[in-house]
Amino acid sequence: MYSRELNITRPSGQSVPIFFEPISKAGAEERALSFTKRSIKSSAKIKALYQIIKMIDLTTLEGSDTPGKVKQLCAKALNPLPHAMQSQLEKFSGFQTVPPVAAVCVYPEQVATAVKALQGSSVHVASVATAFPSGQAHLSIKLEDTKVAVSDGADEIDMVINRGAFLSGDYQKVFDEIAAVKEACGSFAHLKVILETGELGTYDHVRLASEIAMEAGADFIKTSTGKISPAATLPVTYIMLQAIERYYERTGKKIGMKPAGGIRTAKLAISYMCMVNETVGYPWLSPQLFRFGASGLLNDVLKQIYKQFTGTYCYDYAFSLE
Amino acid sequence: MASKSRVVSRSKTSKSLPPTELAPPLKLPEQAFKLEYAPALESKSIVSIKDRYDLFIGGRFISPKTKKYFATINPATGKKLAEVAEAGSDDVALAVEAAKAAGEKYWRTLAPAGRGRYLFRIARIMQERARELAVLETLDNGKPIKESRDIDIPLAAAHFFYYAGWADKLEYAFAGHKMRPLGVAGQIIPWNFPLLMAAWKIAPALATGNTVVLKPAETTPLTALLLAEIIQEADLPPGVVNIITGDGKTGAALVEHPGVDKIAFTGSTEVGKRILSSSAHSAKKLTLELGGKSAQIVFEDAAIDQAIEGIVNGIFFNQGHVCCAGSRLLVEESIADIVVKRLKKRMENIRLGDPLDKNTDIGAINSAAELKKINKYVELGIKEGGEYYEPTKMNLPTEGFFRKPCFLNQVSPSGSLYREEIFGPVLVISTFRTPEEAISKANDTPYGLAAGIWSEKVSKVLDTARSLKAGVVWANTYNKFDPSSPFGGYKESGWGREGGKHGLLPYVELIKPDAEEMKSKT
Numbered sequence: 086m087y088s089r090e091l092n093i094t095r096p097s098g099q100s101v102p103i104f105f106e107p108i109s110k111a112g113a114e115e116r117a118l119s120f121t122k123r124s125i126k127s128s129a130k131i132k133a134l135y136q137i138i139k140m141i142d143l144t145t146l147e148g149s150d151t152p153g154k155v156k157q158l159c160a161k162a163l164n165p166l167p168h169a170m171q172s173q174l175e176k177f178s179g180f181q182t183v184p185p186v187a188a189v190c191v192y193p194e195q196v197a198t199a200v201k202a203l204q205g206s207s208v209h210v211a212s213v214a215t216a217f218p219s220g221q222a223h224l225s226i227k228l229e230d231t232k233v234a235v236s237d238g239a240d241e242i243d244m245v246i247n248r249g250a251f252l253s254g255d256y257q258k259v260f261d262e263i264a265a266v267k268e269a270c271g272s273f274a275h276l277k278v279i280l281e282t283g284e285l286g287t288y289d290h291v292r293l294a295s296e297i298a299m300e301a302g303a304d305f306i307k308t309s310t311g312k313i314s315p316a317a318t319l320p321v322t323y324i325m326l327q328a329i330e331r332y333y334e335r336t337g338k339k340i341g342m343k344p345a346g347g348i349r350t351a352k353l354a355i356s357y358m359c360m361v362n363e364t365v366g367y368p369w370l371s372p373q374l375f376r377f378g379a380s381g382l383l384n385d386v387l388k389q390i391y392k393q394f395t396g397t398y399c400y401d402y403a404f405s406l407e
Numbered sequence: 408m409a410s411k412s413r414v415v416s417r418s419k420t421s422k423s424l425p426p427t428e429l430a431p432p433l434k435l436p437e438q439a440f441k442l443e444y445a446p447a448l449e450s451k452s453i454v455s456i457k458d459r460y461d462l463f464i465g466g467r468f469i470s471p472k473t474k475k476y477f478a479t480i481n482p483a484t485g486k487k488l489a490e491v492a493e494a495g496s497d498d499v500a501l502a503v504e505a506a507k508a509a510g511e512k513y514w515r516t517l518a519p520a521g522r523g524r525y526l527f528r529i530a531r532i533m534q535e536r537a538r539e540l541a542v543l544e545t546l547d548n549g550k551p552i553k554e555s556r557d558i559d560i561p562l563a564a565a566h567f568f569y570y571a572g573w574a575d576k577l578e579y580a581f582a583g584h585k586m587r588p589l590g591v592a593g594q595i596i597p598w599n600f601p602l603l604m605a606a607w608k609i610a611p612a613l614a615t616g617n618t619v620v621l622k623p624a625e626t627t628p629l630t631a632l633l634l635a636e637i638i639q640e641a642d643l644p645p646g647v648v649n650i651i652t653g654d655g656k657t658g659a660a661l662v663e664h665p666g667v668d669k670i671a672f673t674g675s676t677e678v679g680k681r682i683l684s685s686s687a688h689s690a691k692k693l694t695l696e697l698g699g700k701s702a703q704i705v706f707e708d709a710a711i712d713q714a715i716e717g718i719v720n721g722i723f724f725n726q727g728h729v730c731c732a733g734s735r736l737l738v739e740e741s742i743a744d745i746v747v748k749r750l751k752k753r754m755e756n757i758r759l760g761d762p763l764d765k766n767t768d769i770g771a772i773n774s775a776a777e778l779k780k781i782n783k784y785v786e787l788g789i790k791e792g793g794e795y796y797e798p799t800k801m802n803l804p805t806e807g808f809f810r811k812p813c814f815l816n817q818v819s820p821s822g823s824l825y826r827e828e829i830f831g832p833v834l835v836i837s838t839f840r841t842p843e844e845a846i847s848k849a850n851d852t853p854y855g856l857a858a859g860i861w862s863e864k865v866s867k868v869l870d871t872a873r874s875l876k877a878g879v880v881w882a883n884t885y886n887k888f889d890p891s892s893p894f895g896g897y898k899e900s901g902w903g904r905e906g907g908k909h910g911l912l913p914y915v916e917l918i919k920p921d922a923e924e925m926k927s928k929t
Contacts, residue, residue: 108712
């Protein structure tokens with residue numbers, strides 16, 4: 086596939102083995118889209134809906150983000166279901182309190198606000214970093230960006246890879262930057278590496294970028310910033326899950342997966358869960374190893390939970406926006 | 408709480424962070440979640456199955472002169488669905504006469520565009536009643552609703568749409584030639600794709616101006632009889648299509664009837680040979696679409712994960728009841744272990760069960776007799792030294808005819824399972840070392856219906872495809888069908904082609920217009 090040697094080395098001089106397998110586009114897409122045909126109903130659906138909430142990174146990444154907006158989002162992250170609906174649903178047998186989401190994902194500037202708002206809870210604070218979303222900055226700035234977010238209390242860092250370097254064939258640079266950011270995260274923050282698959286052009290590139298990111302120290306690999314279309318798709322997530330599966334076979338290390346952007350419905354989220362279940366396997370269906378990067382998804386999941394218990398849909402305005 | 412206080416005490420300057428290879432523990436408890444697939448059954452209420460079905464002759468349902476009926480059962484439960492008329496030779500004669508009369512009276516006098524209109528109408532009604540057809544197909548055949556809903560029924564309608572378009576363009580189909588219909592076409596179809604095979608047969612015959620007597624397989628007659636209702640609803644002139652049910656004897660009577668001008672048969676090579684000899688002393692034209700033992704060649708430069716999907720789809724689609732099933736896997740020796748390992752893992756995720764469940768990937772084997780035959784082949788394969796594998800966690804339903812998908816590894820080309828068609832979810836695996844060897848091994852068969860090539864190297868794919876003696880060669884995919892694409896086999900896999908422009912030829916006589924006439928035109 087790649088006629089030139091990949092030849093990536095660690096700072097120690099040790100060479101990095103990159104295992105690459107070609108992807109056949111039509112076949113991969115056909116398989117990935119086959120998971121939309123799975124049909125999860127009744128009690129299995131309720132359980133899946135609760136699990137989706139536990140795996141959501143509730144996200145706001147706007148230029149207009151303010152401490153006020155972030156606080157509101159954190160309140161929603163802690164208590165997704167409005168009180169009025171909670172008391173309505175409590176009448177139904179089997180209803181359980183809706184859990185908080187996995188994390189809130191914000192810009193570095195908003196980390197301190199989020200940390201304060203979520204203090205004492207199980208909800209993580211994820212911060213995008215490394216000159217998000219373009220990644221077009223000098224490494225020293227990317228590292229500083231990361232360190233400030235971590236020292237403000239972010240315990241998850243969502244970095245972007247250097248797509249410019251990747252597309253120009255400088256895989257060593259891509260690797261080095263990820264490894265450096267990983268080092269900057271230290272033992273304080275989990276590292277999610279955003280490949281921005283919408284800019285990589287081919288599934289072969291996605292697979293290669295996944296391998297590089299995992300070797301360089303990613304705890305999670307993530308599809309997208311949400312700023313580029315297409316963001317997460319089933320096929321691209323399928324390619325990344327296969328890379329994760331192969332990496333696990335080789336090393337015994339479980340790397341997490343985060344599709345982000347474009348997942349707005351519970352139905353689609355369940356298709357993703359079926360895909361995880363039937364590829365890497367159900368151990369990945371945990372917030373430790375799988376996240377949905379989304380903002381609109383949460384309300385659709387709540388709506389479906391309401392429907393499952395009451396048998397009817399409710400108005401959209403029954404839920405809070407944030 | 409504790410983890411947060413750690414965060415608060417963290418220094419603002421980044422230098423103090425110690426580098427580490429280990430990710431910090433997440434606060435969230437490890438809570439792996441076992442995703443359940445609750446039963447998601449397609450409702451049967453859309454179909455009303457009658458207790459008893461008669462023969463469709465001359466536009467009406469009439470009781471058989473034999474006064475005999477036989478049962479058709481649901482292979483997923485083993486229970487009877489309905490009784491179906493058994494056509495004897497008198498009934499066959501009546502149907503052939505009805506077809507002949509309808510040809511002379513209506514069908515050959517109709518303007519070509521008029522024929523097209525009827526075909527379009529049938530196609531549209533099939534689409535409108537698609538859900539009904541899909542559920543009925545699944546009940547009678549045992550195939551998963553996912554397949555009848557997404558493949559069989561839409562593709563059947565697509566064949567009618569496709570040939571409807573040809574009806575008024577026939578004079579442009581083969582340059583310099585005009586064509587004339589043959590007359591009455593006797594068509595005998597198999598049980599693996601009941602409605603789809605009916606569409607493959609009926610649509611081109613009608614488009615070219617022939618009339619039809621169709622005999623569906625005795626284990627799967629119900630969708631053809633629902634198609635008869637659709638044909639009534641479309642107001643097709645009576646007798647243009649006649650549908651008679653029965654077993655092999657009915658089929659033989661149809662083949663031997665002197666009023667039949669053309670025989671189109673899809674089914675086993677054994678029956679195909681019988682038809683060939685019994686029609687040898689007649690002027691009947693013949694198309695035969697018979698068995699196969701198609702090879703899937705996986706080269707070491709393949710996209711292995713996609714090849715695994717193609718292997719699974721190739722042999723386990725429709726329980727392996729597919730004439731072009733990719734039943735022989737030829738894998739390059741250098742990647743054989745990895746392919747087998749991944750195939751095993753993939754097979755663990757196949758869902759076998761109630762065909763009406765939307766999550767079912769593999770449904771029921773069509774009949775007890777087929778199940779017995781398949782199991783016998785597997786036993787033989789194991790006796791001959793094949794390494795048997797079937798999914799370990801899969802459970803079979805307690806009633807009905809089911810069998811786990813499986814493969815036999817290390818099967819040599821001299822083995823029975825390598826050479827004989829099993830027509831079930833049984834794959835045999837063998838290895839090769841060079842492209843030349845792959846090609847010669849793929850061609851080392853009495854059949855030649857289809858083949859699959861898996862390689863990301865285009866030059867190798869083209870080179871290999873050119874050398875394979877198979878009617879269809881798929882590259883980096885398998886089991887893809889389209890009405891515009893011809894389908895048919897080499898050697899014992901059959902005579903003639905169905906589908907596409909080629910599919911018109913078996914139903915017409917080509918006429919070369921008078922040379923003088925040609926000259927005056929130019």
